[in-house]
Amino acid sequence: xxxxxxxxxxxxxxxxxxxxxxxxxxxxxxxxxxxxxxxxxxxxxxxxxxxxxxxxxxxxxxxxxxxxxxxxxxxxxxxxxxxxxxxxxxxxxxxxxxxxxxxxxxxxxxxxxxxxxxxxxxxxxxxxxxxxxxxxxxxxxxxxxxxxxxxx
Amino acid sequence: xxxxxxxxxxxxxxxxxxxxxxxxxxxxxxxxxxxxxxxxxxxxxxxxxxxxxxxxxxxxxxxxxxxxxxxxxxxxxxxxxxxxxxxxxxxxxxxxxxxxxxxxxxxxxxxxxxxxxxxxxxxxxxxxxxxxxxxxxxxxxxxxxxxxxxxx
Amino acid sequence: xxxxxxxxxxxxxxxxxxxxxxxxxxxxxxxxxxxxxxxxxxxxxxxxxxxxxxxxxxxxxxxxxxxxxxxxxxxxxxxxxxxxxxxxxxxxxxxxxxxxxxxxxxxxxxxxxxxxxxxxxxxxxxxxxxxxxxxxxxxxxxxxxxxxxxxx
Amino acid sequence: xxxxxxxxxxxxxxxxxxxxxxxxxxxxxxxxxxxxxxxxxxxxxxxxxxxxxxxxxxxxxxxxxxxxxxxxxxxxxxxxxxxxxxxxxxxxxxxxxxxxxxxxxxxxxxxxxxxxxxxxxxxxxxxxxxxxxxxxxxxxxxxxxxxxxxxx
Numbered sequence: 001x002x003x004x005x006x007x008x009x010x011x012x013x014x015x016x017x018x019x020x021x022x023x024x025x026x027x028x029x030x031x032x033x034x035x036x037x038x039x040x041x042x043x044x045x046x047x048x049x050x051x052x053x054x055x056x057x058x059x060x061x062x063x064x065x066x067x068x069x070x071x072x073x074x075x076x077x078x079x080x081x082x083x084x085x086x087x088x089x090x091x092x093x094x095x096x097x098x099x100x101x102x103x104x105x106x107x108x109x110x111x112x113x114x115x116x117x118x119x120x121x122x123x124x125x126x127x128x129x130x131x132x133x134x135x136x137x138x139x140x141x142x143x144x145x146x147x148x149x150x151x152x
Numbered sequence: 153x154x155x156x157x158x159x160x161x162x163x164x165x166x167x168x169x170x171x172x173x174x175x176x177x178x179x180x181x182x183x184x185x186x187x188x189x190x191x192x193x194x195x196x197x198x199x200x201x202x203x204x205x206x207x208x209x210x211x212x213x214x215x216x217x218x219x220x221x222x223x224x225x226x227x228x229x230x231x232x233x234x235x236x237x238x239x240x241x242x243x244x245x246x247x248x249x250x251x252x253x254x255x256x257x258x259x260x261x262x263x264x265x266x267x268x269x270x271x272x273x274x275x276x277x278x279x280x281x282x283x284x285x286x287x288x289x290x291x292x293x294x295x296x297x298x299x300x301x302x303x304x
Numbered sequence: 305x306x307x308x309x310x311x312x313x314x315x316x317x318x319x320x321x322x323x324x325x326x327x328x329x330x331x332x333x334x335x336x337x338x339x340x341x342x343x344x345x346x347x348x349x350x351x352x353x354x355x356x357x358x359x360x361x362x363x364x365x366x367x368x369x370x371x372x373x374x375x376x377x378x379x380x381x382x383x384x385x386x387x388x389x390x391x392x393x394x395x396x397x398x399x400x401x402x403x404x405x406x407x408x409x410x411x412x413x414x415x416x417x418x419x420x421x422x423x424x425x426x427x428x429x430x431x432x433x434x435x436x437x438x439x440x441x442x443x444x445x446x447x448x449x450x451x452x453x454x455x456x
Numbered sequence: 457x458x459x460x461x462x463x464x465x466x467x468x469x470x471x472x473x474x475x476x477x478x479x480x481x482x483x484x485x486x487x488x489x490x491x492x493x494x495x496x497x498x499x500x501x502x503x504x505x506x507x508x509x510x511x512x513x514x515x516x517x518x519x520x521x522x523x524x525x526x527x528x529x530x531x532x533x534x535x536x537x538x539x540x541x542x543x544x545x546x547x548x549x550x551x552x553x554x555x556x557x558x559x560x561x562x563x564x565x566x567x568x569x570x571x572x573x574x575x576x577x578x579x580x581x582x583x584x585x586x587x588x589x590x591x592x593x594x595x596x597x598x599x600x601x602x603x604x605x606x607x608x
Contacts (some may be wrong), residue, residue, distance in 0.1 A: 027354055028347050031186040032238065037180055038529045039498040043332050044492065050331055067245070073494045077533030086184065180499050181507055190377045191346040195484050198342065202483055225342045229381030337543065341484055382484040390488065414549070 004079050005103045006097075006107070006122050007070060014117075017093035017109055018149055019055065026086045026089050034088040036084040041119045043075055048092040049125075069127050069136040075105070078121035082112070089113050094147040102127045102135030155217045156231050157251075158220075169261055170301055170303050171207065172248035173200040177240045178229070188236040194228055194269070194272045198258045200244040206285050208297050213220075221279050221288040230273035233263070248298040254287030256298060308383050310401075318421075321397035322453055323359065323412055325352040329392045339441035340388040345423045346380055349412045352396040353429075360449050373431050373440040379406070379433050382383070386416070391419050400450040406431045406439030408450060460535050462553075462563070462578050473565055474550035474605055475511065477504040481544045492540040497575050498532055501564045506547040512601050525583050530559070534577035535545040538568070540559075545569050552602040556592030558583045558603060567606075 007013050021044075029040045051072070052057040052103045062070050084090070093109040103126045108118035138146075159165045161248070173196075198276045205211040214222050236242070245261040255278045262271035279288045289299075310319050325348075331440040333344045348436070357363040366374050388394070407430045414423035431440045443448075475598045477500075485496045509515040509527070518526050540546070549565040559582045566575035570574075583592045 019474070021382055024349055026347070028189055028350060029184070031180070032182040034185065035528075036182050038502065039180070041497040042498065043330070046332060060562045070489070072491075073536060075533065075535040077493060077531065079531040080529060121503060122154050161337065178499070178503055180502060185374070187376075190380060191343045194343040194346065195482070198484060199482055222337070224339075225384060227383040228342060229379065231379040232377060266453065332487070334495055335484070336486040336488065336489050336490050343484070 004120060006077075007120065013103040013107070014109065017049075017095050017107075019052050019095065020093040021051045022089050023092055025084060025086055025090065027086060028120075029087050032087070037081055038078075038080070041080075041108075041110065041121060044090070044110060044119075045076070045078070045090045045094070045121055045123065048088045048094040048108065048119070049106060049123075052094045058142065068129050068131060070130050072126055072128050074124040074126050076099060076123045077119070078108075078119060080119060082116055082118040084110075084112065086117050090118070095149070097122070099143050099146055102137045104138075154229050156272060158229075159272065165259070168301055169247050171200075171204050171247065172243040172245040173241050175199070175244055177236060177238055177242065177253075178236060182238050184278065186238070190230075190232065192261065193230045193232075193260075193273060196242070196244045196262060196271075197228070197246070197273055197275065200246040200260065201258060201275075203277045204246045206293070208294075210294065220281050220283060222282050224278055224280050226276040226278050228275045230260075230271060232271060234268055234270040236262075236264065242270070242290070245300070249274070251290060251295050251298055254289050256290075308424060310381075311424065317335060317411070318413065320453055321399050321411075323356050323399065324354075324395040324397040325355045327394050327396055329390055330393065331375065331390060334390050338390070342382075342384070345412075346415065348394070348396045348414060348423075349380070349382070349398070349427065350423055351425075352398040352412065353410060356398045360446075362436045362446065363403060363455070369383060372417075372433050372435060374434050376430055376432050378428040378430050380425070380427045382412075384423060386422040388414075388421055388422050396424070399453070401426070403442060403450055406441050407449045408442075460515070462533075463574060465578065469563070470555040470565065472481075472534075472605055473551050475504075475508050475551065475565075476547040476549040477507045479546050479548055481540060481546065481574045483541055483542060486542050490542075491558055494534075494536070497534045497566065497577060500536060500548045500566060500575075501534070501550070501579065502566065505535075506580075508550045514598065520608055524585050524587060526581055526586050527582050530580040532577070532579045534564075534575060538567065538572055538574040540566075540574050546574070550567060551605070553578070555594060555595070558593050560594075580606070594596050 023044060025036065029036055031037045050059060055131050063068050091111045095107055097105040097107045103124055106123050106125055107122040109117055112118050128134060128140060175196060177188060181188055183189045202211060213219050214256040243263045247259055249257040249259045255276055258275050258277055261269055264270050278288060279290060281288050327348060329340065333340055335341045354363060365371050395415045399411055401409040401411045407428055409429050410429055412425040413421055416422050431442060432438060433440050476509045479500060481492065485492055489495045506515060517523050549564055553563045554562040559580055560581050562581055564577040565573055568574050583594060584590060585592050
């Protein structure tokens, strides 16, 4: 595995993922060279992240009209490690690597049917106010939920 | 020109277009076979239609918060007449073919740099209430503007 | 059900669909008004059509390097009957309505979880030569397979 | 300006950009919250990068059938600094920050009409063999062209 700046001990890092979303590579996601278009992984990350936040019960809160907080992406990145092919079944793993006051560092790993890692990535998410755009601190209980690897 | 059900006298039909939006074919719009992905023309139609409605001053109304009416697509269609290539400069023409009480039949024509027609299409648009979803009749003045080929 | 030009007896038409692809509405498929972007149904139709052609064994032929024939879209259309929401589970039905010498008229129907029809559509597909772009006649056996509603 | 790991002296970094591609934010690029969908900047980066490589004459080489080398993305990242709105005119700047043996570190900066920086990003590009997928060293002349800020 080549060096990725945001991954320390790779084996330990990989082991911490417990949640994934299955997906299949669509025809419309391929480019003229028969490669997965380089922006498609970010769609995969987004969908897996939403499923993850639904599992934790956060998404249900953010979409309530009377709730002031919502979630935004502060940055996104992806490393392309192995070619992805049309019609492949993928597992899109997501976890919270660390939490700040109102932010979270989320990591992603995508495996193909042979359990080979094709893509890895990360993003900084921030809980902000729908009105002011300023950061809204996480409740303590949410911080625990995010860092709990058992997804209870 | 092969027969298209919504086009009668082709020469007369073509002549009525006076408004177009220039665009250029993006790399990310091509598919694995080196063809324009078949849903991309609908993005072109949408953008040209929005520019057209801005030109008429309608878009400015629909996007006001206190205005009840908005515009929706009831149906869409496209005929692929000639292959479109990566990096080509296109002209996306749009016109209102006919108007109903709260609807409009809009037609589209896309030409390449050689002035060859590559794509033609149409859509039914309906002005509806943001609250009820029911049709909102066009003001008489708007009907005239839509059918006026001078875009004044 | 409102009148759709390509649908005669609606109940009979609906009954002929036996194949569908399940899908779920992605966050990235919604527009600023909270509607499904109007070009997304064409992606659903494309994916369902590819699955259908794989089921029939045609896709496997077209993607062989030494096979001269491939499939292209000559036209596409969609009627938007009912609003589709984020995160809904949909069934995307596809069937061959009729076959020509080298073409096929394909129809589509999308139902939500309440079994309500949200979208209907159609497309003309043509089997063409990868070299010349000219139509390649269907083998008789393929015509039968396409029109057989049991998908054997 | 908040700290971005791949930008040292911000003023000096900003000054080195001399090439940009103008673009306008499309309706279909917005999400349900009225934000630019977070994967759209990668499409902007891609288009600007292609224009940049055409300007240098590299793209013309890579797309020749008898040329063995092509270009691939090894990683991509984007920082979202300021909200981007529908219909805004943007300038998408691109430059080569540094060159390796067969790779290049490319940086991106997107400004709105008020000359405010909305997005910054970077990517590692690698020139590889179409046959083997292995890195193909840059000709010395190409390295010079990439690092030359006058785009001659």
